[in-house]
Amino acid sequence: MDTFTFELPEDPPPDMVAAAKLGTAVSQLAAALESLHQQHRQLRHLVEQTRRPGTNTASERTMPWPLRWHDLTRDAAAQTWSWLIDWVAWLVDRYQIPEEIPACWPQHPPLVEELTALAAAWHSCYDDNAHPDGPLLWHERLNRARDRLRGWDDYTRCRNGTHTTRPHDLTWPDGWHDTAIDTANNDLAHRPETSTLAVAEQS
Template identity: 40%
Template structure:
C-alpha cells in the first residue's frame, strides 16, 4: 500500500474527541473516522502491529493515544500553525510510538491474536 494513496486534509479546526462522553453510536462513528487516519498513519510511518495491533479499537488507552495524535497532526497543518509544529508532531510521535509499543506488549496482542483487557476492580 502506497502512503500517497491516502489523501487527508486538515479540517478547519483540529477535531478533538472526548471518548468518555460519547454514546455507543457516536463511538462507532468516531472509531470509523479515526480508523481512516490510523490506516494512513501506519502506512505513512511504517508502523507495525507491535505499535498498533489490528485490534486497537478494542483498547481504550490505544484509542486515546491515536486520537490525540490525530488531533495534534491536524493542528500542525492549520493556517495559523507555526512552521515548527510539524517537527513538534514528529518529536511527540516518537514518544507516542514508545507508549503504544509498551501498551501492546503489556496487552499481549499480536498480528493475529486479540487479548481482551483484564478488568481491574477497585
Template identity: 35%
Template sequence: MSGYTPGRLSWRHLDQEQAQQLWDELIEWVEWFRGCYRLTDRIKGCWYRHPKMVEELTAAMSAHKVAYEQLGDGQVHSWSPGSWHYQVYQPLLQRLAANSDEFGDCIDGRCEPPTVQVTLLDGAREWIAADIAARPTPVVAAVAATGSLPDSGNGAGPAVIDAARMVDLIDSGDAEPVDPDDEFGPVSYDGHVWEWSDDTEGYVRT
C-alpha cells in the same frame, strides 16, 4: 465536575453521535498513520479494541492535525510538523516499545484486553471530607493570599474582616469594641456594627 466542559475528544463523555464522528475520524487517521510510518508491527489491527491505544492515538491525531492545519490572516500555531515529530511521534514510539505487551494476547485480530477493576478504598470519602473541613474558608484564604479583603459585591466595601485585621483596626483606633470585655463581641467600624461569624471565620457587617 463544576465548570468543566468536556471537548469532542473526551471519549468518556461522548454521546452516540459524537462517538460515531470521532471513531470515523480516528480510524481514517490511524490507518494512514500505520501505513505511512510502517507501524503495523507496533500498532496491531485490533488497536480499536484497546482503550489505552485509542486514547494514545486520539491524542497523537489531535496534535498532528493542529501541527499541519493551515490558518489564515497570518495566524500561526505554536505546533509545527517538526515539533509534532519530536514532541509527539518520537515519545509515542518509545511508549509503544515500553508497552509492547499491550497486544500480547492478540492473535490474528482476536483479543480480549484485560478489564481493570478500579475501586476506591473504604473511608476515602470521609478522608476527603476531613481534608476539606481542615482547610481555610475561601474568604480567609483570599485574605491570606492577597492581603486584601473581598468586596461585598454591592460597592459597600469588604463583606468579611478576619480576626487579625480587626485587631489591627482596633489597635489603630479605627474600630472600637461595643463591649471591651467581650473579646469576640461586636465591633463598631466604618459606621457599622460587625459581629463574629463561625461560618466565615471572620467579622461580618450587620
C-alpha cells in the same frame, strides 16, 4: 422480538414454577440479544455512512470536535470512529509501524485515547494557521508516543491479527470511593475557611 410469559395453573408444583421462570428468563435474554444485535447493525451502518467514497488519506478527512469520548453521542461517536480509523490506517502505512500498533487497537481503550490525541495534534500542526515548526514538534511527540504505545501492547500481546484481552490482575477494592471521600473530607476539616493572607490584608 416479543417476550413470552408462561401462565401457571393454580397451586403449581415447585418444578413447574422453576421451569416457567427459566423459560421467561430465556425469552427475555433472547429479546435483549436481538435488540443489541439491531443496535450493532445500526451503529455499523452509521459509521460506514460517515465515510466519503474514495477517502483513504488522512488529509482529506475533517477532524470532528469535540473529541472527549466519554461525552460523545452516538452520531458524534460514529463520525469520530470513521475519522480515527482512516487516520490510524494512514499513520500505520505512512510510518510503517504495524508492529507497534496492533490491528485490534479499537478494542483497547488506552490505544484509542492515545491515537485520538495523536490524530488531533497531527491535524492541528498541519493547519493553515499552525506555526512552521508544528510538524517537527508533532514528530517529536510521535516518537515519545511510540514508546507508550509499545508499553500498552506489552500487556495485551496482540500479534498477527489475534486480539488478546488485557488481563486485570489488580483492581481497586469496592469501597475505594467511600475511602477517597472520607480522606478528602478529613483534609477539608483541617483547612482554614479563609486564606490567612486574606485575613491579614483585611486587618
